[in-house]
Amino acid sequence: MSHMHIPDGVLPVWIVTAGWVVTALLLAFCIKRVSSIELKRKVPLIGIISALMIVGMTLEIVPIAYHINLTVVAGIVLGPALAFISVFIVDLLISMFGHGGVTVVGLNTIIIGAEAVLGYYLFQLFKEVMGNKSMFWESSLAAFLSLFLSTSIMLGVIYISPEKIGSIGHLVSGTGSDTNGQRLLEDGINFSRFAKTVFILSPLGWILESVITGLVVKYVYRVRPDLILPERA
Amino acid sequence: MxxxxxxxxxxxxxxxxxxxxxxxxxxxxxxxxxxxxxxxxxxxxxxxxxxxxxxxxxxxxxxxxxxxxxxxxxxxxxxxxxxxxxxxxxxxxxxxxxxxxxxxxxxxxxxxxxxxxxxSSIEPVLPRIITEGLFLTYRSLFVLLELTDNLVKGLRVRGGLTHGRYIKNVVNFSSGIGLLLVRGLDLSERFYGVLNVRGYSGRISGGGRxxxxxxxxxxxxxxxxxxxxxxxxxxxxxxxxxxxxxxxxxxxxxxxxxxxxxxxxxxxxxxxxx
Amino acid sequence: MEEIVKIRNLGFKYPDGTTLKFDGQDFTVGRGERVVMLGPNGSGKSTLLSLLLGLLKPSEGEIEVLGVDPSKEYEKIRERIGALLQNVDLQIIAPRVWDDVSFSPRNYGYKEEETARLVEDILKKLEIEHLKDKVPHYLSGGEKTKVGLAGALVIKPELLILDEPFEHIDPACRTELIKLLNRVNKENGTAIILSTHNMNTVPLIADTVYLIAEGGNIAGKGTPKEIFSQVETLSKCHIEPPILGELFSALKKQGVEMDISLTVDEAACTIANAMVLSKNKTGLG
Structure with missing residues (x-):
């Protein structure tokens, strides 16, 4: 649970649609950016890294929902554009396993894609600042921060769309009205409670994912530095 | 999953x-x-x-x-x-x-x-790179799952995953994932070679049954x-x-x-x- | 015989600085010829095959496959070459057997009906029609090899390059595969270049054998009989001769001079003849 997969049906249709639109635009941008690389060079790379992320998700570290995602590793190895495409493929595939909603693949791609993209840029920044002295700390910190930021983006999505969650109650009981749902929204009970829950549950996942990211990057740097520092290739 | x-x-x-x-x-x-x-x-x-x-x-x-x-x-x-x-x-x-x-x-x-x-059914509505990526992800997934299975068995047999030694386990497990990543990237080079030799021009699947x-x-x-x-x-x-x-x-x-x-x-x- | 593959003083340098030099003798393959490469692990057999397939660029020397330099113009000859690389599991990239076998014709732009006909033909020839809708990871080792081979043969290549095709398959399947390769060679005139560690299969599949020693040195060239008679060269290349070769060489040491036979039928015939001859000699004496 380093990040949350939003399930189907809990968010309003407009935000779900907006998620798809933004993802489609970002995908178009990424595809344009990598168009100079030949298809037969990038397709195997995307395939392998996407498969690796899914394999990571099948390995549960702490039972019930704590698994690794390797999104930051994907960002570091693939670079931001290919990593974002890879994240979309992973989200599409895992939605078929019931692992995250299918209608919210767009939103989940933005959130998890942000993790990979931010992970890449933060890692580059730390490398710049700290040199290549400690790959473990540079990649761990990049992973931790990008997980924190992607969770914040997810909370941002929830923040702008709480009326649906709040409105379910009165629709079911049949007693409320829109004002009832509005009251919940105005009180901010839903959002703050939700944010608290997420910030209580997530850090354990962030720490695990960061440590594993750091160790993986450190290992790969030792055996194949060209994969982490392409300039050495 | x-x-x-x-x-x-x-x-x-x-x-x-x-x-x-x-x-x-x-x-x-x-x-x-x-x-x-x-x-x-x-x-x-x-x-x-x-x-x-x-x-x-x-x-x-x-x-x-x-x-x-x-x-x-x-x-x-x-x-x-x-x-x-x-x-x-x-x-x-x-x-x-x-x-x-x-x-x-x-x-x-x-x-x-x-x-x-x-x-194959959703292929017409997705960009080529995504559909080709989906097919190759599917193929790679089962190759990597087999490698992972061997890796986990290897770690267990050699004492790399031992009950009670959690920090050591995480370190060994991460090295295993690192190895998997390196192997995976070798595999991608191999796939690239195969695509080259077999004349790939952008169609992995034959369009379904x-x-x-x-x-x-x-x-x-x-x-x-x-x-x-x-x-x-x-x-x-x-x-x-x-x-x-x-x-x-x-x-x-x-x-x-x-x-x-x-x-x-x-x-x-x-x-x-x- | 027209030479379709020629290499001369070919060299290759790995990124870590290790160098291979395929010198010693010229390496050539004639049209319709069946060539087997033997050599220890790390001698450079797979590297040489990758060089022939244009997957690697030589650091020195000359290489010519079907009239072109594959490192520069492989695109021109790609449709005339079929290849089965080491560890066939990683060669099958399409999601289903039919998709994989039809991979090359589809990508070369063959018409749909033509592709279907070619695929049906090759599946029938290899007796794997029943596998066409299967996904690769549920196939056995032998089935995967056949599927990989079908993918390589579907376009009826002039040259077939096989890197250790007998790995991970049982003896029955191996025998079947040898028969099949010989049939393809005979019917289509396809030249075959194959690397293997399985000595007993060599006499069944080779017209010419190349011995590759460490560092890529081409230490020997000849028919299987000629090669397996050169016990010293074989041991220099860390190659154990096939069991029948060893038998005849042991008999020679015991003072029994017989022509080396490398197939069971041939050996049985030679030994029986020798026994009859010696009986007659004893009778006459």
């Missing part, structure tokens, strides 16, 4: 849904998910879930395993439910049932349809349409109408009868133990 089991069920199952075309089942799943999205009625959602359980039984696959796979989003749905808690168990139930039903619809689709067939539309397709689409129709009707007529009760009663009866007919007499032990 037992990817291998899901793939095995899809490729080796023999139910009416396995006999239907991928596109028909995608339409079915789409209609169910649309019903889940538009509906906030607890009773309707419960009826939809019962209906899906009935269909899961009729796939003649291990039902408990399918339901467990599809239950994963419930964890996240519970967090959403807790956040919007207003004292009513029913409203929390709506959130959880929405997640469970949508997920079960997708899992029913994927345990009865091999992934390549699903990809050419199957005829039959009664199984009709059945899958009709079930989807019935569920969606009921959702529309109930949405139009408001909460707790007579339609809610009817739908719930029918779906519950179908579930009990199916369980009695399919699961209990023949495969009780086998199906539920798996």
């Amino acid at each position: 037992d990817v291998s089991a899901i793939d095995y069920y899809a490729n080796h199952g023999r139910s009416f849904l396995h006999g239907a075309r991928a596109l028909s089942k995608i339409i079915f799943a789409g209609l169910v998910i649309a019903s889940v999205v538009i509906s906030n009625s607890f009773y309707l959602l419960l009826a939809v879930y019962f209906s899906l359980l009935t269909i899961a039984i009729w796939t003649r696959l291990p039902v408990l395993k399918i339901v467990t796979i599809a239950a994963y989003p419930a964890i996240f749905a519970l967090i959403f439910a807790a956040a919007s808690w207003n004292g009513s168990w029913v409203s929390a139930g709506v959130i959880v049932l929405k997640a469970l039903s949508a997920s079960l619809a997708m899992v029913i689709l994927i345990v009865t349809t091999p992934y390549p067939d699903v990809f 050419h199957e005829k539309t039959g009664v199984n397709d009709f059945a899958a689409i009709v079930i989807g349409v019935l569920i969606f129709g009921a959702a529309l009707l109930i949405k139009k007529n408001g909460e707790l109408s007579v339609y809610d009760g009817c739908m719930l009663a029918i779906s519950l009866a179908a579930l009990i009868l199916s369980a009695a007919y399919v699961v209990l007499p023949n495969t009780w032990g086998r199906a539920w133990k798996r």
Whole structure:
């Protein structure tokens, strides 16, 4: 649970649609950016890294929902554009396993894609600042921060769309009205409670994912530095 | 997330849904998910879930395993439910049932349809790089799963994953993942070579199997349409109408009868133990 | 015989600085010839095959396959070459057997009907029609090899390059595969270049054998009989001769002079003849 997969049906249709639109635009941008690389060079790379992320998700570290995602590793190895495409493929595939909603693949791609993209840029920044002295700390910190930021983006999505969650109650009981749902929204009970829950549950996942990211990057740097520092290739 | 089991069920199952075309089942799943999205009625959602359980039984696959796979989003749905808690168990139930039903619809689709067939059906609406990526991800996944299996076994046999030594375990496990990544990237170089040698020009798949539309397709689409129709009707007529009760009663009866007919007499032990 | 593959003083340098030099003798393959490369692990057999397939660029020397330099113009000859690389599991990239076997014709732009006909033909020839809708990871080792081979043979290549095709398959399947390759060679005139560690298969599949020693040195060239008679060269290349070769060499040490036979039938015949001859000699004496 380093990040949350939003399930189907809990968010309003407009935000779900907006998620798809933004993802489609970002995908178009990424595809344009990598168009100079030949298809037969990038397709195997995307395939392998996407498969690796899914394999990571099948390995549960702490039972019930704590698994690794390797999104930051994907960002570091693939670079931001290919990593974002890879994240979309992973989200599409895992939605078929019931692992995250299918209608919210767009939103989940933005959130998890942000993790990979931010992970890449933060890692580059730390490398710049700290040199290549400690790959473990540079990649761990990049992973931790990008997980924190992607969770914040997810909370941002929830923040702008709480009326649906709040409105379910009165629709079911049949007693409320829109004002009832509005009251919940105005009180901010839903959002703050939700944010608290997420910030209580997530850090354990962030720490695990960061440590594993750091160790993986450190290992790969030792055996194949060209994969982490392409300039050495 | 037992990817291998899901793939095995899809490729080796023999139910009416396995006999239907991928596109028909995608339409079915789409209609169910649309019903889940538009509906906030607890009773309707419960009826939809019962209906899906009935269909899961009729796939003649291990039902408990399918339901467990599809239950994963419930964890996240519970967090959403807790956040919007207003004292009513029913409203929390709506959130959880929405997640469970949508997920079960997708899992029913994927345990009865091999992934390549699903990809071939959605190929026309996706950019080439994504579809080619999907096909190669699928192929790589099973190569990597085999490597992972060997890796975990190797770590266990050599004492790399020992009970009680958690920090050491995490370090060894991470090195294993690192090794997997390096092997994976070698594999991608290998795939690149193969694509080169075999003249790749942008078409990994042959466009899927050419199957005829039959009664199984009709059945899958009709079930989807019935569920969606009921959702529309109930949405139009408001909460707790007579339609809610009817739908719930029918779906519950179908579930009990199916369980009695399919699961209990023949495969009780086998199906539920798996 | 027209030479379709020629290499001369070819060299290759790995990124870590290790160098291979395929010198010693010229390496050539004639049209319709069956060539087997033997050598210890790390001698450079797979590297040489990758060089022939244009997957690697030589650091020195000359290489010519079907009239072109594959490192520069492989595109021109790609449709005339079929290849089965080491560890066939990683060569099957399409999601289903039919997709994989039809991979090359589809990507070369063959018409749909033509592709279907070619695929049906090759599946029938290899007796794997029943596998066409299967996904690769549910196939056995032998089935995967056949599928990989079908993918390589579907376009009826003039040259077939096989890197250790007998790995991970049982003896029955191996025998079947050898028969099949010989049939393809005979019917289509396809030249075959194959690397293997399985000595007993060599006499059944080779017209010419090349011995590759460490560092890529081409230490020997000849028919299987000629090669397996050169016990010293074989041991220099860390190659154990096939069991029948060893038998005849042991008999020679015991003072029994017989022509080396490398197939069971041939050996049985030679030994029986020798026994009859010696009986007659004893009778006459």
